[in-house]
């Protein structure tokens with residue numbers, strides 16, 4: 001067996017209720033297949049995802065964190081995802097300055113019609129995390 | 144508290160049962176803390192399934208319920224109802240989606256089973272942190288305030304009054320009718336316009352349910368959906384009237400772009416240069432004449448005036464300019480008409496035909512740029528660049544300018560004191576271009592007609608009808624309003640009064656308590672997005688049902 005087949009990373013995936021969760025459901029009803037690495041957590045809007053939650057998730061052992069939301073301009077709560085994007089950029093910088101791997105974070109806009117895109121992002125991001133290997137910083141730092 | 148959690152795993156016929164080893168899931172969660180029973184069932188959302196769940200809740204005196212089945216978008220409400228019927232709080236329930244986001248997307252049964260175990264455990268961990276939430280109900284006032292007595296305001300008033308609603312219609316001018324009162328006919332059907340709106344005004348005046356305020360302005364709107372307090376001031380008599388309504392419609396329309404900002408057209412400087420509105424009035428009075436009372440032999444119509452300044456196309460100017468050609472030919476058959484356009488915008492199923500039928504002898508359409516108008520004796524000289532960039536001149540008796548539409552001068556003021564935001568071109572912003580095109584970010588405040596953006600009479604009426612539908616279906620007499628339950632709360636002791644959250648909230652749900660120097664969420668206005676929670680630097684804000692703890696416990700369990 002190749003190493004790829006053995007290592008199934010754990011990827012925390014935040015989905016906003018209105019677009020991305022519906023998009024992920026559509027991937028399901030269309031029977032698109034993607035790795036079981038994706039562990040979905042539903043929030044009402046991507047803007048609820050505060051950076052501290054992501055940091056904690058990471059330190060708890062997730063190998064990657066994927067945040068999904070409506071496309072810019074389509075947020076059910078008007079401007080929520082603009083804030084999400086801003087916080088995400090900031091968090092990546094914080095990761096870099098703490099010596100954590102910011103490549104383990106990804107932000108992606110997935111609409112309710114984009115089941116295909118969701119499956120693709122899930123697959124590609126899993127591949128990326130496989131390349132990075134297991135999250136080595138887990139349980140090392142406590143906040 | 145002694146928790147008794149019941150966990151039910153749905154087979155969904157073969158949908159889940161074939162893809163996930165349900166017995167393994169049962170085995171994995173049975174010995175967890177607080178778990179009283181773990182069962183599998185064929186079809187939980189069926190009538191039999193719901194009855195089964197209700198009995199189970201009673202039999203085991205469950206305090207919390209976890210269902211592992213399909214997406215919450217499918218059956219969250221179904222199971223919340225089951226909880227209510229079985230007398231447990233519906234928020235002490237969590238649904239794990241092991242179908243759409245597990246069984247159906249994972250080929251490998253072993254991996255799917257492992258993932259289902261993680262998701263079910265995560266749901267159990269989450270439900271442990273749930274708190275019961277109570278539905279709130281607020282009395283609502285079914286009456287409606289409509290601001291602006293143009294066709295948008297009149298249509299909305301008539302239709303709402305037909306459904307027995309009480310309407311307060313406020314118009315700043317001394318007369319109703321708005322712009323279209325000046326039009327003899329309307330494109331594209333060329334049916335009478337002024338006459339028909341005058342008739343509607345007569346009708347509306349007779350309806351006792353509609354209280355009309357002319358020469359009046361709205362001074363204050365306080366409160367929220369279902370309960371707005373309004374103050375209207377009569378500008379002449381200076382007296383103020385107060386009343387309550389449940390919903391508000393902004394139908395303040397638009398005005399013409401100020402042509403004085405484009406002096407090259409000679410408006411105000413030379414005789415016989417008119418705005419489109421002035422020409423409509425002239426045509427309505429059946430006296431299309433020059434300043435010297437003579438009949439014009441030639442007229443130029445200049446399209447797109449102010450379009451570059453405004454940065455948008457006003458949608459209607461091309462069409463009404465073509466209508467002017469019809470007016471002119473009807474009144475002065477041998478008149479020469481030159482149309483100077485920059486881009487002809489004639490979308491819609493009947494407009495192309497209308498344009499084609501307006502062509503003929505002595506009617507020219509010229510695509511032109513850099514137009515400049517000067518006086519030439521009694522006449523006017525139009526210099527312009529044609530499509531090949533050559534300078535040309537054209538001499539006419541009269542010039543009609545078709546300027547862009549811009550928001551009513553009072554829109555900004557209204558936006559300011561109601562907190563309803565302005566969007567592109569400073570027109571009132573719709574809540575969502577596609578999802579909620581006639582709502583605003585303030586619940587219970589709607590927009591119709593040119594207040595939302597330039598548009599034709601028929602599109603205005605469509606919006607007035609849409610607003611009517613929205614109001615009739617959401618603000619129902621005798622029916623209480625149920626505001627969102629999963630709202631934010633600010634802790635008095637943690638808030639440091641930094642005001643960050645005030646700007647973040649798109650709905651103006653957060654206000655600052657100057658006395659105590661802390662921010663406060665108005666639970667009736669909050670929509671529960673959670674943006675403010677992520678923004679607060681001191682962790683003072685909690686979003687009910689999506690608390691830090693609830694989400695954290697869920698994800699912690701998923702990664703185990």
Ligand SMILES: Cc1cc2nc3c(=O)[nH]c(=O)nc-3n(C[C@H](O)[C@H](O)[C@H](O)COP(=O)(O)OP(=O)(O)OC[C@H]3O[C@@H](n4cnc5c(N)ncnc54)[C@H](O)[C@@H]3O)c2cc1C
Pocket residue numbers: 290291292293294295296313314315316319320321322323326328329330331359360361394395396397398419420423459463466551552553554557591592593594598599600601603
């Ligand atoms: C020259 C011209 C010709 C046109 N010809 C046609 C045509 O042939 N066919 C067609 O389909 N469309 C035509 N249109 C477009 C048409 O005028 C609009 O679609 C229509 O007027 C929109 O109606 P409304 O009620 O939204 O706005 P308006 O007609 O602008 O009415 C708004 C009303 O609100 C009042 N108001 C504003 N602010 C306040 C306030 N703060 N408080 C109280 N009252 C306030 C105003 O006084 C006014 O009475 C033409 C437009 C122009 C400029």
Ligand code: SF4
Pocket residue numbers: 153154155156158185186187188189212213214217218242
């Ligand atoms: S509750 Fe959902 S998973 Fe269960 S039978 Fe119904 S649709 Fe299928």
Ligand code: SF4
Pocket residue numbers: 633637638639640641642643644645661662678679680681682683684
């Ligand atoms: S952001 Fe937090 S601390 Fe600042 S005012 Fe709002 S609730 Fe208070």
Ligand code: SF4
Pocket residue numbers: 630631647648649650651652653664668669670671672673674675676686
């Ligand atoms: S949760 Fe959203 S709507 Fe509610 S107060 Fe916070 S930002 Fe405003």
Ligand code: FES
Pocket residue numbers: 016017018019020044045046047068069070074075076077080081
């Ligand atoms: S609701 Fe989807 S990002 Fe805000």
